[in-house]
Amino acid sequence: MDWVFRNSGLVLELTGQHIVFSLVPVLIGLVLAVPLGWLANRTALGRSLTLNVAGFLYTLPSLALFVFLPPIIGTRILDPLNVIVALSVYVLALLVRTVADALDAVPETVVNSATAMGFRPGWRFLTVELPMAVPVILAGLRVAAVSSISLVTVGSVIGFGGLGKMFTEGFQREIPQQTISGIVLVLLLAVVVDGLLLLAGRTLTPWDRSARSRRTAGRAV
Amino acid sequence: MTYLGWLFSSENWAGSAENPGIAQRLVEHLGYTALTLLIALVIALPLGAWIGHTGRGGLMVVGIANALRALPTLGLLVLLFLAVGLGLLGPLIALVILAVPPLLAGTYSGVANVDPSIVDAAKGMGMRGPEVLFKVELPNALPLIIGGVRSALLQVISTATIAAYVGLGGLGRFILDGLSQRDFPQMIGGSILVALLAIVADLLLGGLQRLLVSPGLQQRGAQAGPGRLRLIRGGAGTDRARAA
Numbered sequence: 198m199d200w201v202f203r204n205s206g207l208v209l210e211l212t213g214q215h216i217v218f219s220l221v222p223v224l225i226g227l228v229l230a231v232p233l234g235w236l237a238n239r240t241a242l243g244r245s246l247t248l249n250v251a252g253f254l255y256t257l258p259s260l261a262l263f264v265f266l267p268p269i270i271g272t273r274i275l276d277p278l279n280v281i282v283a284l285s286v287y288v289l290a291l292l293v294r295t296v297a298d299a300l301d302a303v304p305e306t307v308v309n310s311a312t313a314m315g316f317r318p319g320w321r322f323l324t325v326e327l328p329m330a331v332p333v334i335l336a337g338l339r340v341a342a343v344s345s346i347s348l349v350t351v352g353s354v355i356g357f358g359g360l361g362k363m364f365t366e367g368f369q370r371e372i373p374q375q376t377i378s379g380i381v382l383v384l385l386l387a388v389v390v391d392g393l394l395l396l397a398g399r400t401l402t403p404w405d406r407s408a409r410s411r412r413t414a415g416r417a418v
Numbered sequence: 419m420t421y422l423g424w425l426f427s428s429e430n431w432a433g434s435a436e437n438p439g440i441a442q443r444l445v446e447h448l449g450y451t452a453l454t455l456l457i458a459l460v461i462a463l464p465l466g467a468w469i470g471h472t473g474r475g476g477l478m479v480v481g482i483a484n485a486l487r488a489l490p491t492l493g494l495l496v497l498l499f500l501a502v503g504l505g506l507l508g509p510l511i512a513l514v515i516l517a518v519p520p521l522l523a524g525t526y527s528g529v530a531n532v533d534p535s536i537v538d539a540a541k542g543m544g545m546r547g548p549e550v551l552f553k554v555e556l557p558n559a560l561p562l563i564i565g566g567v568r569s570a571l572l573q574v575i576s577t578a579t580i581a582a583y584v585g586l587g588g589l590g591r592f593i594l595d596g597l598s599q600r601d602f603p604q605m606i607g608g609s610i611l612v613a614l615l616a617i618v619a620d621l622l623l624g625g626l627q628r629l630l631v632s633p634g635l636q637q638r639g640a641q642a643g644p645g646r647l648r649l650i651r652g653g654a655g656t657d658r659a660r661a662a
Contacts, residue, residue, distance in 0.1 A: 258576035
């Protein structure tokens with residue numbers, strides 16, 4: 198860890214870049230996944246279409262996607278935008294399924310009572326179904342965020358910034374300390390973001406607390 | 419799409435003595451992938467089956483699988499390169515480390531999630547522990563086990579590509595060599611090959627799953643759409659989160 202303190206300027210700059218490169222895609226992916234997940238939940242055609250496309254996109258290896266995106270979306274080959282778009286694609290592919298599953302799991306009785314109370318479908322989706330789906334969506338979001346934080350580092354192979362630079366520089370100059378510090382920082386960042394998302398989820402769904410303790414108590418492990 | 423010319427040149431496929439072509443790189447990539455999966459299966463299958471069968475250490479498996487998702491593959495590759503040096507051993511260790519958790523989690527949650535009444539019925543028919551495991555639990559766990567193999571396979575194909583950075587052969591060479599020579603058609607051609615390899619490999623395993631898994635299980639899997647999240651304890655089957 199000594200290495201980190203001697204190079205704190207560089208480390209802070211790379212960490213800042215890393216946060217932007219990894220979390221902006223999570224936001225973009227989430228915003229796009231909600232309407233698409235809704236579509237997948239509503240119609241059989243929408244379901245098979247979105248889930249198959251998501252499964253296909255998820256199969257693509259990250260380094261390959263970073264490289265062949267530019268000719269498709271018209272960016273330069275080493276544009277940071279490529280990494281952001283590629284990671285958004287992965288987050289979206291992961292979350293579409295989660296959102297669809299989460300909406301499926303909303304109890305029908307709750308939806309029916311909301312309808313009986315006079316909620317219109319659009320308003321009911323925003324104020325009843327979506328909030329009920331938050332715990333499951335959040336679980337998926339945590340996975341997406343952690344995997345995004347780890348994936349950004351792959352971009353450094355073709356010259357992108359972020360903490361992955363600690364690995365490429367550590368490799369070129371053969372400094373194991375820099376490489377190890379990089380791994381530790383990425384893991385720390387993942388743990389912190391994961392914890393913050395967990396906390397945000399608890400604050401967003403106060404009604405789920407009692408249900409959660411019941412669920413864990415009833416689960417035979 | 420002037421980029422695609424590189425892919426369809428027979429010269430690039432054949433290569434030369436000092437500059438291996440696409441065919442040889444493809445064989446290398448497949449070789450690393452097969453070797454890694456073989457080693458990882460030998461480690462993960464017995465361990466996962468034992469943990470799932472006895473129920474001991476299950477939480478640990480899920481915890482390790484989750485924690486490893488955050489581990490940056492490039493960092494691991496570089497670290498092992500610095501520790502072991504140039505050659506196959508470093509990348510191979512890294513690949514096995516990344517392939518074991520999805521296999522372990524798939525096998526464990528597959529065996530642990532077999533309907534208890536089925537296991538009871540098998541015991542009631544007079545089956546002993548090993549018999550229950552091999553004749554009942556493992557066949558029933560097959561969908562999740564193959565799910566784990568598919569995640570591991572994608573992980574290994576992706577990471578083997580990145581391992582070109584620390585000097586490994588395989589299809590990743592075209593991306594890295596193309597980058598250093600500013601030969602973008604070569605880079606893009608290489609990345610398309612890697613993507614195709616991943617897609618074909620995943621489709622083949624999907625087909626294998628249909629062949630191997632008992633028809634009764636496949637039907638139940640299809641019906642269990644909405645409730646699937648809660649059906650699978652341990653959650654390994656639902657998130658194939660990628661780390662490469």
